Amino acid sequence: MAKSAPEAILIAAEILAKYEPVIGLEVHVQLLTKTKIFCGCSTRFGDPPNTNVCPVCLGLPGTLPVLNKRAVEMAMRASLALNCTIRERSRFARKNYFYPDLPKGYQISQYELPLATGGWLEIEVAGARKRIGITRLHLEEDAAKNLHEGFSQSATKAYIDYNRCGTPLVEIVSEPDIRSPEEAYAYLTALRQIMLYTGVSDCNMEEGSLRCDANVSVRLRGAQEFGTKVEVKNLNSFRFLQKALEYEIERHIGVLESGGRLSQETRLWNQAEGHTVSMRSKERAHDYRYFPEPDLLPVHIGAAWRDEVLRSLPELPEAKRARFISSYGITPYDAEVLTNTRALADYFEAVVKAGAPAKAAANWMQTELLRRLKDSGKEIEASPVAPQALAELVKLVESGQITGNVGKKVFATMFESGRSAAEIVAAEGLGAQVSASAIEQAAREVIAKNPENIAKFKAGNEGVFKFFVGQVMRATRGQANPQAVNDILKRLLSETK
Numbered sequence: 001m002a003k004s005a006p007e008a009i010l011i012a013a014e015i016l017a018k019y020e021p022v023i024g025l026e027v028h029v030q031l032l033t034k035t036k037i038f039c040g041c042s043t044r045f046g047d048p049p050n051t052n053v054c055p056v057c058l059g060l061p062g063t064l065p066v067l068n069k070r071a072v073e074m075a076m077r078a079s080l081a082l083n084c085t086i087r088e089r090s091r092f093a094r095k096n097y098f099y100p101d102l103p104k105g106y107q108i109s110q111y112e113l114p115l116a117t118g119g120w121l122e123i124e125v126a127g128a129r130k131r132i133g134i135t136r137l138h139l140e141e142d143a144a145k146n147l148h149e150g151f152s153q154s155a156t157k158a159y160i161d162y163n164r165c166g167t168p169l170v171e172i173v174s175e176p177d178i179r180s181p182e183e184a185y186a187y188l189t190a191l192r193q194i195m196l197y198t199g200v201s202d203c204n205m206e207e208g209s210l211r212c213d214a215n216v217s218v219r220l221r222g223a224q225e226f227g228t229k230v231e232v233k234n235l236n237s238f239r240f241l242q243k244a245l246e247y248e249i250e251r252h253i254g255v256l257e258s259g260g261r262l263s264q265e266t267r268l269w270n271q272a273e274g275h276t277v278s279m280r281s282k283e284r285a286h287d288y289r290y291f292p293e294p295d296l297l298p299v300h301i302g303a304a305w306r307d308e309v310l311r312s313l314p315e316l317p318e319a320k321r322a323r324f325i326s327s328y329g330i331t332p333y334d335a336e337v338l339t340n341t342r343a344l345a346d347y348f349e350a351v352v353k354a355g356a357p358a359k360a361a362a363n364w365m366q367t368e369l370l371r372r373l374k375d376s377g378k379e380i381e382a383s384p385v386a387p388q389a390l391a392e393l394v395k396l397v398e399s400g401q402i403t404g405n406v407g408k409k410v411f412a413t414m415f416e417s418g419r420s421a422a423e424i425v426a427a428e429g430l431g432a433q434v435s436a437s438a439i440e441q442a443a444r445e446v447i448a449k450n451p452e453n454i455a456k457f458k459a460g461n462e463g464v465f466k467f468f469v470g471q472v473m474r475a476t477r478g479q480a481n482p483q484a485v486n487d488i489l490k491r492l493l494s495e496t497k
């Protein structure tokens, strides 16, 4: 097995540039239902192994599946949010294969008649927007989990936890529209964000609620036909997805450049060694002996139900970003950050609604608030500073009642104590007796009258700064907030030539 390093070094950039990567992703998303797709067992993660099981999800003979309506509804939400057409009639199928994590010997999935088809989602890479087609979205059940470690006889035995068996999933298959590892990363990011916005899944990659397989091939730029594709599995983080694709693209080009041919196969990403290894030659659909599931009726979804689900969808990330830019006048970058999650976007809108100017609210959130939340490991939902409290602070600063620097200190105290800005300003005497604009005017006059001291200051005599502070304090009869005088003088002096 060749290692990545020599191949990566041997292929010159101009050779790599002759080829165009073609990528399509198959993403499994675990739906946030309380119970499994064909029985009433709980889907809770982390319970002791084999405690959320029953004869249906254990595949005991004589049991029958009953379709969970909530799972269908969530799959409909995902479909509509991804601009797919929901079929009026779809059908479950049995996908047959043998593996210990699949007690029935088949997985109930959908095959020729999936729930939804023909959608798209939008990505942005290096400032360019692009639509990636979505071929299909179908419902299926998850298999159990093999536990290879952590038990007394793990060295010689495999353990299986059937709690996950029967958990509802949707599989979302993209068109081969993705052209680089960065686009693949952007696609998965956008998909995850939509699933989170719609509440369809928690998309927790560590817990396996979001799993991604990547199909990749390369072709000479300008060629019409696709090259032979390889499917890469075991991509359990966004970074692994990108790395595995980068590796695999170079490997393909290396094979083709040395006159070889690629074989259609399934490979595994080995993160520790930084390369992919062949797992098996690609299975074909007929290997699975798909046939319609006789124990379940076809799924009928009429226009009324579809429209009801459509109406229940929240504003989606793209629409929210566009609205934030047009109605609040904030930059596309700010809009991108503030719509990252629904909770963050809601917080921002609440700050603005409470009277803070949008641009200032966006700045305060992105600097002070997000930084402190990150440092304290808190989510926005658990912010000790409520939107109304932040708005109050922003208004104090914007109206010149306190300076920006004082505002930052007040914010730190608010974050730690949960007290209001006004309370802290009053208790600590931080309020400006003289408005910021009056201080600025006095400072400008002092600067204009003392060119020789400016020269000294610019020459490196920092001591002169105290002179300026003293002069401004005198001009404002000692009523100005010294911190504010300091801040304003620093700014004006740095602007003075």
Ligand code: ADP
Pocket: 022, 023, 024, 025, 026, 173, 174, 175, 176, 177, 215, 216, 217, 226, 227, 228, 229
């Ligand atoms: P299979 O029959 O092997 O399952 P599909 O046509 O169903 O292949 O496609 C599976 C995934 O592979 C889809 O996401 C699709 O976009 C992608 N895909 C198909 N052909 C190629 C190709 N030549 N290169 C890269 N990805 C491809």
Ligand code: ZN
Pocket: 036, 039, 040, 041, 052, 053, 054, 055, 056, 057, 058, 166
């Ligand atoms: Zn069950």
Ligand code: MG
Pocket: none
């Ligand atoms: Mg296929």
